[in-house]
Amino acid sequence: MIRHATIALACVLAAAPCAPASEFRHVGDFILQSHFKVTDDKVTPIPIKAMVFRVHTDGMVIRVSAGGEDAVSTFEIYRSDGIGRQRSEGGALEVIPGVQATSRNNNVLRHLRMTAESLTITTFPGVSDQTIISHAVAVEPIDPPDDGGEPDEQPSSP
Numbered sequence: 001m002i003r004h005a006t007i008a009l010a011c012v013l014a015a016a017p018c019a020p021a022s023e024f025r026h027v028g029d030f031i032l033q034s035h036f037k038v039t040d041d042k043v044t045p046i047p048i049k050a051m052v053f054r055v056h057t058d059g060m061v062i063r064v065s066a067g068g069e070d071a072v073s074t075f076e077i078y079r080s081d082g083i084g085r086q087r088s089e090g091g092a093l094e095v096i097p098g099v100q101a102t103s104r105n106n107n108v109l110r111h112l113r114m115t116a117e118s119l120t121i122t123t124f125p126g127v128s129d130q131t132i133i134s135h136a137v138a139v140e141p142i143d144p145p146d147d148g149g150e151p152d153e154q155p156s157s158p
Contacts, residue, residue, distance in 0.1 A: 024056040024063060030119040030136035038131045046132075053119060053136055062101050062112060064121070073121075075101035075112045083115055 083098035098115035107126030123132040
């Protein structure tokens with residue numbers, strides 16, 4: 001589906017980082033589809049505007065930006081050997097390529113789950129009974145990759 005994101009995600013999943021630790025590369029763009037809070041047994045949708053998350057990694061850290069360089073969240077990868085998911089209720093659990101990462105900042109714990117198809121960020125505020133879940137789906141890159149790589153297709157010469 002999204003070839004660039006799939007290739008980049010496969011690179012992240014390799015045993016050794018694909019780039020030097022200081023070099024971050026673009027691994028995909030994701031558009032926010034749903035945002036809601038969970039309190040006890042109640043799920044409340046939170047109104048959202050279309051927002052694109054740009055994701056970069058160096059193989060050990062994931063950076064998620066939304067709307068510019070000032071709005072960057074950093075997550076430390078703790079698992080890159082796949083993500084379990086259940087396609088249908090009661091169906092078998094399957095493992096698909098993906099990474100999981102966490103972030104703790106100002107007493108807020110956040111968990112990131114990313115595959116080539118989707119990105120989910122779950123936020124657990126330190127002093128609250130609410131959990132916030134943001135789910136985004138992969139889209140074609142909004143701008144050309146900013147990782148210094150070659151574009152997938154070269155324009156033809158006049």
